[in-house]
Amino acid sequence: MTIRAASDSSPLRARDLHAGYTGVPVLHGVSLEAGRGEVLAIVGPNGSGKSTLLKVLGGTMRPSRGSVEFEGRDLHSLDRRYLARRIATVAQENTVAFRFTVLEIVLMGRAPHLGAFRFESRRDLEIAQAALERFDLLPLAHRHIEELSGGERKRVFLARALTQEPQVMLLDEPTAFLDLKHVVGIFTRFRELAVSRGLAVVATLHDLNAAAAYADRIMLLKEGAVLGYGKPAEVLTEEKLRLVYETEIYVGKNPITGALAILPASGSAHRG
């Protein structure tokens, strides 16, 4: 396993993370760097520790060993609101109590930038509006959040995270339950954002093909340990994937985009 040398281009850095819930260790010595301008995908089967890793990176969960640093400083020594202006997290599931409009939810991303009694300024509104536009939500701005479909809601929370104007974005399964068109749309947007704003994006993903197509680097987890960390072609090999997913897997190339294409290679009813 190769771990890239520490450099100034990585705002978020984790070293030798161990973490878990009472009596159940989940992560075993995970180290990573989230680099500016790049998308890092964390892949692995269910229960491999993807979501736990994201929680530790976001600071909501403390590692039992190891450390997470933001710009060289320990995450847990930093002020909550300071962090919220720099790291934005979108959870896998998002529930909202009470009726809020889409715009109200997206504007909540400005909260870490505003004092207790400050109303959103024109600039705050413009930032929220730009985020709404980026996720095609402008026509839904007036709607109440509970009236939206699962995919639309997901985009609302991604837009809210963007409104925080963060340097690092932590996304837990950002495309779960979305149809293909929106999967492509969301990853294309995050690639653009990573490049244009120097944003570091870390996303857990079930979908290996999406990871292969859109991530600059991939971390492959199995039972909380790192089995591969690097460029897609180095990590998503048939040999490693077979080991992690315990099934035969074919890795080829998408003839149109040139990205890796990953398919299960056993168990088909139509074989032969």
Added chain:
Amino acid sequence: MITDATGARDLAGAYLTRARLTLVLVLLTGLLAIAMLIAAAFGSVHISLARAFADPSSPDHAIFFAARLPRLAMAVVVGAVLATVGAALQALVRNPLAEGGILGISGGGALGAIVALVFLSRIGGPETTVVPLIAFGAALLSTVAVYRLSEVDGQLEPFTLLLVGVIFNAFWGAAIMLVNSVVNFYYAHTILFWLMGSLEAPTWHEVELVGALGLAGFAALAWHARDMNLLSLGDEAAGELGVNVDGLRRLIFIATSLMVGAVVSVSGIIAFVGLIVPHVLRLAFGSDHRLLLPASLIGGAAFMVIADLIARVAISPAEIPVGAITALFGGPFFVYMLRREGGKPLGL
């Protein structure tokens, strides 16, 4: 970047602006003023407001300034506090069915107040200031107990919360009846008054005390109105947006217990105000707590003034306890809210 006027106009009405906040609060204040005028003019005894002001020696003057006005003021204070507490508790537990009475906080406070009153007057202590404080302590204990018992794996379980609240409510009620049966007959009426909730014969001192405690609690809550919005996204998401969730929770516990303790010690258990008022305001003006909290303050006052007017005049010259009026409205309302959202009876 979209800076043109059309873009901004498109979004008007979809979020809370200072102008909308001001407009709604002015509107509600107008409503409260009208309600107060009507309530001041009517009562079980007919008086002339003109004579009350013109002639200080008239019975009209005496009734108006010694009986009707302090009672009106107390209705304003009690309604404002109860509705604000309801809105804050709903934000805390992320559930529109939470309220001081339903969660057993008022019952805990009432028991504290009754025990304090019986005990203090026996030793001749300074009851008026100490009773609210003991009610506050008991309400706080009750709140924390209900909250802790409703947590499953660190998550607040809405169904469990309502059940535990109902159980506590019944338990405190039973404890109050127990106290009732062991103390002498002199207290029996007072204790019944506490259980039913009434605004009968308040003193200006009581109005001032409850008003001051209520305002202090409201200020603490309103200061965190934006954080309460973020809490609607869940504890974890709120934390990721910079909210100190544990601190906020503690603040809401203490502030609401203080407010409920103060109110209960003068008016007994008046249920459902904290349920109805925030719910109606949320439907009308949206869920932003920067508006909902002050709107509940004013709207709750108006609601209570009207409820108390009905209590005073409905079967005049006899009087219905105002708690019975709010419960008569509130019971069906509670059922309606349980049924309203189809498959989502708790509105989650």
